[in-house]
Amino acid sequence: MKPDLEVVDVLQHESFKVWGHGYPFRTVRWHFHPEYEIQLITETSGQYFVGDFVGRFAPGNLVFMAPNLPHNWVSELPEGRTVERRNLILQFSTEFFCQRILTFPEMRYLDGLVAEARRGVVFADATGAAARPLMEELLTASNGRRLSLFLSLLDLLALDGGRRQLASRRFSPDPSSYMSSTINQVLSYIDQNLASDLRESDVADLAGQSVTTFSRYFRKHTGMSFVQHVNTLRIHRACELLVDSGLSVADICFRVGYNNVSNFNRHFLAQKGVPPSRFRALYQMNVVSAA
Structure with a gap:
């Protein structure tokens, strides 16, 4: 099944988008977008899908994905029940990340993490717990503090020695096919x-x-x-x-x-x-x- 396109609108006065949503929600479907994404589950459990990977998730599930990698999180809730805030999401463009952040020599230590993100990366529970206050503050942060929190989050992900890739090596996103x-x-x-x-x-x-x-x-x-x-x-x-x-x-x-x-x-x-x-x-x- 071809994934649906999600149009991600990053405001012109911001370098990245930080937001959260409940469940059910309109973007909860098999979808892709040309932006990087970091997603943290804060409530509910269920099945999640990244490329050709299928697994279980629970609160604290933290995943980093490269552009155009199809994904979806399906919560298991009793019929009729809704959740106000299920997850926190951070999205940013390839231009911002590769042409702004990764051009600094000090940031080259992220190269390995970026390469792994092409298949999706899930992190240890402790990393998910540590990421939550950073992402919560990012919802309202501004100016230099906003950028500082973003870099701290990337540093946290890069230092997680227990992270693992999700999709198989044979899986290859095909955005041109998706767009057809x-x-x-x-x-x-x-x-x-x-x-x-x-x-x-x-x-x-x-x-x-x-x-x-x-x-x-x-x-x-x-x-x-x-x-x-x-x-x-x-x-x-x-x-x-x-x-x-x-x-x-x-x-x-x-x-x-x-x-x-x-x-x-x-x-x-x-x-x-x-x-x-x-x-x-x-x-x-x-x-x-x-x-």
Whole structure:
């Protein structure tokens, strides 16, 4: 089964993305992305899949994966039960890692760990326990402290002599093949045309499906409706522009694909809990206080 593409949006003013989610959640599926990922399980147990590896996980399960390595964690929970925070995730691009971090001579000791990550690496329980406070703090850290925590986490992983690789040597990710699947072509198309007038009926035509069939297909693979997915990506991109540009709220509204400001404000408030102008002011306040 070909994995689904996960679109990872790292904000332009950040070098890496740190976040967490509960269970069930829309990204809990067999998927891949062109970013490195460090994932720590904080609650639940179950089965996990990395490349052609299948194993058991429990709280403290810490895994480091190279780009395009398919993976999934499936928690075993009674029907109807949900978990607010199942894991912590750190994702970063190859450009940032290889062209920024690994260019320092002092960081070459990470070469072995990076090579092992192509098959996925799982770490000792003690390393998972030590990584948790670092990743928890990373959720809210800023400026130099954020980078310091990131390097401390990498150091922790590199010094774990009990780590082991997961996927077999014969397993080789094939992202070009993955992208040939219909859902991945659709997700890529949406990401590249976010500022245009995206209509579900038009995208369904591109996928060669009726709107009804496409709607079910899209929700099955993403965990949300087409409209929800588009709005989530648009608001995320709006956040980037609010903190990284001097554009007005109205200009940002049209740049991310909304056709009127009131509609943009409504969706932004629903997702972020504050209007766009307040979001920008709060971010600037945080920058000043951290200076």
